[in-house]
Amino acid sequence: MSEREQWSSKLGFILAAAGSAIGLGAIWKFPYIAGQNGGGAFFLLFILFTLLLGLPLLLAEFVIGRTAQDNAVQAYKKIAPGTNWHWVGVLGMITSFVLLSFYAVIGGWILIYLFKAISGQLDGLTSEEFAVVFSNTIADPLLSVGFQLIFMLLTIIVVSRGIQKGIESASRFMMPALFLLFIILVIRAVTLEGALEGIQFILQPDFSKVTSQTLLEAMGQSFFTLSVGVSVMVTYSSYLPKNQSLPHAAVSIVSMNIFIVLLAGLAIFPAVFAYDLEPNAGPVLLFNVLPTVFNQLPFGMLFFIAFLILFLFAALTSAFSLLEIIISVISNGKPEHRIKWSWIIGLAIFILGVPSALSFGILSDVQIFGKSIFDFADYTVSNVLLPFGALLISIFVPLKMKRSLLYSEIKKGNWIKKGIFDAWYFTIRFIAPPLIILVMMDVLGIW
């Protein structure tokens, strides 16, 4: 184990794990899913699921990873040798593969906007014009697939260089900068004329809009934004030295995530209502609304460009983690395999993502179970694969890891009250599995 790379500092790990968590999920996906699910009630459910399930599961993945100090498949093999539990890791790899395939499409959209903003093509447009320019751009097969490819190439290059150099160093200053810019954006958005309705939309729960589908989407969203259920966090925490506190890391990541989701909601919805836009516009929501808000700021385009760079970075750090989990299993710690496999797998993911990219243009008529190809991929990952992975992890931990061992792993590096440990254990063992099953069954109509 001594040759395994380790994070150079605890902050490095937290930033990289937070980098995996904070990405398109909080900034792009949350606003549009919340917009489609009635706003405030969805936000509240999202917070509840994040605290009740997401946080305990994140900690569970950390514990698995650091106990085993191995990749997402080997970790389960080490803890439960001779069993089939390593399939949880394989499932995580498959989930990552599909997730990254459509994630890169949105990453490409950021690049498109960045390119357009820098080249002055967005100057002086009205909100309607932005929407038109944007939908025309993403409908263009060459542009959307081309930029999706560039996003994947960036991901491949960084992951093939190895975890330390690739991921840790840049996270240090980009994340705080993103927070700062978001705060400026929120201040502008909430002071727009007509903003109040948007603030109410996202902060005032209207439970009449809650259906079993809303519950599933809120649960899926909380797993998606925390990168839980994929064993990515198992992989990341396996690089963590033994003297660092896992609960501390988990709580910091969850708080940062909730904070950024709140900022995203408060940046988007006031503007949506102030400019009479549609809250349920779907995946294009953020891309239609944001430029309009930035336009209202002095030096708006400059701020917009800075925001896009940071947003791109947030998306990339999540993408790195998705590719990293697959590569760390396949290359099994051998650096000479890392480069080759990063390219092979990365390009395969790109190819799988092409139909998703085209589903906003030439393949827009293709429907799977009433959804576009993109929506179908996203829905399957968020509402089926992630909850299923999370369910298996919540069964695995109490079943295959001794309670005393869990306690000693969790209290390393920091003193935590036994009561907190007990509450976590109880949640993972008795609350998470039935709750996840219930929410999933309800929607499948089995209930």
Ligand code: PFF
């Ligand atoms: N948490 C990332 C986001 O919110 O954008 C997406 C993600 C990354 C999900 C890694 C799952 C994962 F394993």
